[in-house]
Amino acid sequence: MGKQEVSGFQTQHEFADRVSNLPESFIREILKVTTRPEIISFAGGLPNPELFPVDEIAAATLAVLQESGQDILQYTVTEGYLPLKEKISKRYRKKKGLEIPPENILILSGSQQGLDLVGKAFLNPRELILLEKPTFIGALQSFAVFEPSIEEVSITTAGPDMEEVRRALDKKPKLFYCVPNFQNPTGATYSSTRRNEIAQRISGTNTVIVEDDPYGDISFTDEEMKSFWELAPEQTILLGSFSKIISPGLRTGWLAAPSHLIRKLVVLKQAADTHTNHLSQRAIDRYLSDNNIDLHISKIKSAYKAQRDCMVDAIRADFPSEVKVDIPNGGMFLWATLPENVDAYEVFESAIKEKVAFVPAKTFYANLDINNTIRLNFSNCSEEQIREGIRRLGFTLKKFV
């Protein structure tokens, strides 16, 4: 029953137009290759599991279940657990001086869900969205469902090319999706000047900034950059996540939206999955009560900084000088640019034979027009693996440049 393929039906059940050209994640395909144990993989985007607070989360989970199990296993409100939202609000105030009232926060099943909700709420087919070039693959996938027109602005180490931003904003995009802190995939951080100019240009227009900030806490410097929530308060939807600072497996993130936008997003969240996992909301809330999250984050930061430094040193020793590497001040990724005539996908196929993996260019570009860049994840390998993997990759690269 239902096992054999009935070929006649394959074309009969027509999918909706919005999914006909959906980009499948190339990273997903890559990850299938890279799960082979002999391969050193810089391809994933995974936090280092050795830094997960397993015992503390277990203790918090057990405590809340013992104290209020019946309540926690029951349905709850779509908006999210209020004490958790209060803690998020308080942390924004303390860390960044941001005033984000709890009622402007919606708990999500991971911040990826925020992209789906924002796309649903704002994008009619063929309406313009501004994306970074390159951008986060998950954003490409989420927004593609809503069939927008896409305009890209090139990302350099100090943020987007401002000439391109000015031209793109003249076209009055509905949304500007950006990752201003330690961007995925480039590691770039927007300078203050660029943040200010973007906010100023967008202010009073129809454009909504979708500021995705999963890596903001993982900073290797003391510099605290301003959020668009502060610079363009009525036009910014801010996405945050516990994935990089506590655990991605618990799928708990949030969005903050101005009062005139939050209600529709709550209704859309309700239609999408009723509410976020109640146990994880309560466990994270308890974890935050019983532990010093800033101390935990500082451990992650120093570990990732050491991993980044190790990778940078190895690259200096083993990569051919023709490869340009951007060194990030935070986050989980290094970004390398190969000579223009080198196809990163060909390098990938060759590198797999040397038992090292990374993500080649095309995945990250809406228009698939750049082939010579690669993303290297440094958060999920030991220093020994980093040195050996970069040696193998350097060996491979030398065949291409």
Added chain:
Amino acid sequence: MGKQEVSGFQTQHEFADRVSNLPESFIREILKVTTRPEIISFAGGLPNPELFPVDEIAAATLAVLQESGQDILQYTVTEGYLPLKEKISKRYRKKKGLEIPPENILILSGSQQGLDLVGKAFLNPRELILLEKPTFIGALQSFAVFEPSIEEVSITTAGPDMEEVRRALDKKPKLFYCVPNFQNPTGATYSSTRRNEIAQRISGTNTVIVEDDPYGDISFTDEEMKSFWELAPEQTILLGSFSKIISPGLRTGWLAAPSHLIRKLVVLKQAADTHTNHLSQRAIDRYLSDNNIDLHISKIKSAYKAQRDCMVDAIRADFPSEVKVDIPNGGMFLWATLPENVDAYEVFESAIKEKVAFVPAKTFYANLDINNTIRLNFSNCSEEQIREGIRRLGFTLKKFV
């Protein structure tokens, strides 16, 4: 920052067309009234929390975190935890003789998510979807986002009005959404005859049946009805949930789809929220390994049956004879039809003054054309509350008939 309302922006940031007429859940508004402790509420759709296996879930959660905490707190695959899918597959085989291979199952963040994914995958704006009349409010909300045309078929105690079904299927709907077992809100179950005729008529057409089955396990009889998965295997997407048999707060459900449809749904799930909460997937899997779920379900069934019987007895004693009540053979709801000239919403407002609540008609109808029906939930009240609440409601109803 971001706290004051800037009225000029309220209209400037235009939402997408798809959300302009989104139905807000009236139940949500009702629940705000009914959280007042003095009110006896038959309005919610909540399982009885006293039947949640709190200790067993706590033990399972702790066990999996202690054994594989780093793995569980990490990202995982979109498709869902394979051993859990194998258990779901095995249970379908054992209970209903259904062959649903694990690779045809996608774990969801609650089965509500299945409605969002199915709507996304199949519905272009203005394409036809067939809904039950009345139908599940969450389905109305989810599908509304995709701006379909809606055709309704009236539900009686033996299932949909077949004349209406025949006429509606002639219009070649893209989807037929149904809850054939102990439907929400009516408690109705489709007869075998109607299931067979629907499957036969749909077979070989373009229509996909979306069979939502959250209550199928909560049966008060021994009769096991056939799933459309068996009757129309290439054209059925089956939704299932742990919400009514283990816990809704853990937001873990699934869909099963034929091989030619499952892949797009997986890609859409990935874009929507990456994957379902990993800890809850693993905890439920462990719970199912360490406990006898059928024994647990039999406890739920006998408790709900006793609650249903109590409500039926109370209604016989206290409701005016003009009110027609449908007695369900499973699930969580009783359905009552008032005389045609009585507006259930007016009864609701009067009942609240008597400190008893229920959900009045309009919420459940896509076309809002019926006013004289009410839904009574019996799973989340003690027998004492049921008797007293029905007494109050009978008193109120007598003023209207």
